[in-house]
Amino acid sequence: MTKLKVGLAQIAPKLGDVQSNLRLHLDTIQQAKQQGVQLLCFPELSLTGYALRDLVADVAISAGADDPVLAQLLAAGQGMDLLLGFVEADARHRYYVAAAYLSEGCIVHVHRKAYLPTYGMFEEGRYLARGERMRAFDTAFGRVGVLICEDFWHMSAGYALWLDGADILLLTSASPGRGLSPEAALGSSQSVQLMNQAYATFFTDFVVHCNRVGFEDGLNFWGGSTVFGPDGSLLAQAPQFEPALLTAELDLAALRRVRLQLPLLRDERPDLLLKELKRLRDR
């Protein structure tokens, strides 16, 4: 498969209302199917909203195919792969910011957010547990890695997925807009776009970033979802602040052409890094 049509569902979830958000997901899935989307990505915590605080436990679901919410999405997603965000409860009552990749009726992969921002306006560490893994996984479109918002502010997260074979990075966010200046975009959106482009350039990967829109408790979410190609070029961008279903066709064969010109992956030396990390750990 050399072409992949991705869809980015830049939605405004309802805070703490999983059933309402499930309907929004199902409607968006139908729209995306009509447009021939093969992989549809939803933003961080797309089933729950972001500023949950004590609602975390109320909206949490288990990451199993028998969960009634996921079961409906698994059924609706037949013929199209899905990435969606939710609060995952594990068997021992810990709660995670999670993203599940669904394909052909199966939960292929669940990523638990490993970096929980707990500073400034963020308080995730107060309510949620940290994920402990960065793992890429295989799909019909190639090997994929998923990161959630603060995860990709840590370069090591993207790097680990790249070395684990991810050629397509799927990044999801509920990123609050902030930082006024004379520029036509808020400061936080400029930083995120810069990082996405840097990931695409450094890793010669496709980088798909789906951010949400809407307001919660006075926070604005700026949207502006993007798709970057493995040469770092911007392939598609959704509008800022407005709901959208952004689609883009990825020419997966571009990975070969770009990496012939720029063999960064071939020349990467993880053993050298590991040696230095061990030295730093042991000193």
Add this chain to the structure above:
Amino acid sequence: MDIAAKLTLNCDVTRHVLVSFLKHEIQRFGFHKAVLGLSGGVDSSLSCFLAAEALGPENVLAVLMPYRTSSHESTEHALQVVNTTRVSHKRVDITPMVEPYLELDPHMSDVRRGNVMARMRMIVLYDQSMLWEGLVVGTSNKTELLLGYGTLFGDMASAVNPLGDLYKTQVRQLARAVGIPESIVQKAPSADLWAGQTDEGELGFTYADVDQLLYFLVDERFTAAEAVAAGFDAKFVATVARRLRTFQFKRSLPIIAKVSRRDVGHDFLYPRDWGT
């Protein structure tokens, strides 16, 4: 650091965010209307413009609440804003409500008298908000909130506040961009609580200066010592730092004595926009 440049807004982006904020944060609770106190100053004029854009002018009620000593210019400017935005308006003279209380104490200080007027306006606004079935839109800006230059449960009371993260100098930039007349943007800011009162006269410094200092301390997180080293007057820095600390209570809900395992305020923590 060129702080004046740092305080420069992209007015299109800011306006878009604030108009969307008003629309979404009001409508999500099932309301479609708003009410605000319109003094004719730049803050309430800007709130009025933004609310009219967010909800449609027919859904915005501007309430003019003069006291007998309020300047005629204030009313003229307020009516100018009403005519330009085409919002609904109502005039409620607070003099007959305020006067009997003030007469109880002929020696009442200007600040106390001003607080009584501000709180009477709050009573009127919240009563009108029930009648109008709209939420109260606030008009306090970031400079006032940080300096504690407002009346607790008076002009600081509102349901949603679009201007609370804009310094006064940024309010002026945005006011110009949305088309508020220069006569309103340029006039000396005043609470108009007594004749001849101006904010800058009462505070003892200008908004242009204090906005730069507040930005330096609050947004950029420089220390007071670093502010002095950067050229801000030491006494000015001390005065502003003291105000920041002293008036923190005005920016907080009343504190609750914790005795149970879970109390409102400390660990019963839900988003205000819960389920919307």
